[in-house]
Amino acid sequence: MSLLALAPAPAPAAEPVAADQQAGVSVFVTDLATHTYLSRRPTVDWHRGQAPSGPTITVDTQRRYQEITGFGASFTDSSAWLVGTRLDSKQREAVMRDLFSRQGIGLSFLRQPMGASDFAVNGNYSYDDMPAGQTDPTLTHFSVDHDRSYIIPVLKQARRLNPQLTVMASPWSPPGWMKTSDSMIGGTLKPDAYQPLADYFAKFIEAYAAEGVPIRYITPQNEPLYVPDGYPGMSLSATQQNDLIKNGSCQVK
Structure with a gap:
């Protein structure tokens, strides 16, 4: 499993976000086929610009929906x-x-x-x-x-x-x-x-x-x-x- 989180904004290709704005995305994997349970993977950093190929999460900071109480x-x-x-x-x-x-x-x-x-x-x-x-x-x-x-x-x-x-x-x-x-x-x-x-x-x-x-x-x-x-x-x-x-x-x- 891989996860890449991105926040689109008018900027040159895949420019890292300033260090003081980075929080990182924690990634955990569970895969029954390999007997992997809640295995922590390297933290994924946020980037601005064009998304590379592969799974992405697109965040539109200009739109808001209902709040999520929890998971x-x-x-x-x-x-x-x-x-x-x-x-x-x-x-x-x-x-x-x-x-x-x-x-x-x-x-x-x-x-x-x-x-x-x-x-x-x-x-x-x-x-x-x-x-x-x-x-x-x-x-x-x-x-x-x-x-x-x-x-x-x-x-x-x-x-x-x-x-x-x-x-x-x-x-x-x-x-x-x-x-x-x-x-x-x-x-x-x-x-x-x-x-x-x-x-x-x-x-x-x-x-x-x-x-x-x-x-x-x-x-x-x-x-x-x-x-x-x-x-x-x-x-x-x-x-x-x-x-x-x-x-x-x-x-x-």
């Missing part, structure tokens, strides 16, 4: 379990440094599942599971204890390595008792579950903040128009999402 990934239950419980402290420190620090690739955004996703170690779970047929509309049994063993610790370590880390939370499914399927698999939100789900979001944000992991953004539902039959998911139409956002009153303390 990142997700600590699903299974990936957090792997990093948090199957690596020793030196291995974990090395992996986390490579992922989140400026000495590594500096991931700055995490999209975190609220409860089980399609990558869960020991089956489906939410933060307020109830026996079949039972409900908990006041969320008396709400708890993020499941996440305290390995998910929250790796998130806190990521924040220490990159204090600018942004976390967005998304549920693959709310608790089964809130849904027409009475399960985290399939179904849609029951008419009387809009307020409990809004409260569920509030409690989750409060609980994570108390653990030292502030949530900056949330989404109502992961893949709301796709309902998988083998892992958590829920149909939630645009109208339903609008109703939840507009009418599901909640207050984060």
Whole structure:
């Protein structure tokens, strides 16, 4: 893999930018065919003028678009379990440094599942599971204890390595008792579950903040128009999402 970054400007052919304007472009390569993972390559310098042949990035300094909050990934239950419980402290420190620090690739955004996703170690779970047929509309049994063993610790370590880390939370499914399927698999939100789900979001944000992991953004539902039959998911139409956002009153303390 090769990468050359260029900034076009009226100038003679490929003239290097003044030293005080150079920042350089860090290059990392992952190539599964050669078992190369996050391998650092020589820094690429910016140049002005005509681009040589080969892959280029053209930067128009006169045009601006929306800001990018960050680039990142997700600590699903299974990936957090792997990093948090199957690596020793030196291995974990090395992996986390490579992922989140400026000495590594500096991931700055995490999209975190609220409860089980399609990558869960020991089956489906939410933060307020109830026996079949039972409900908990006041969320008396709400708890993020499941996440305290390995998910929250790796998130806190990521924040220490990159204090600018942004976390967005998304549920693959709310608790089964809130849904027409009475399960985290399939179904849609029951008419009387809009307020409990809004409260569920509030409690989750409060609980994570108390653990030292502030949530900056949330989404109502992961893949709301796709309902998988083998892992958590829920149909939630645009109208339903609008109703939840507009009418599901909640207050984060």
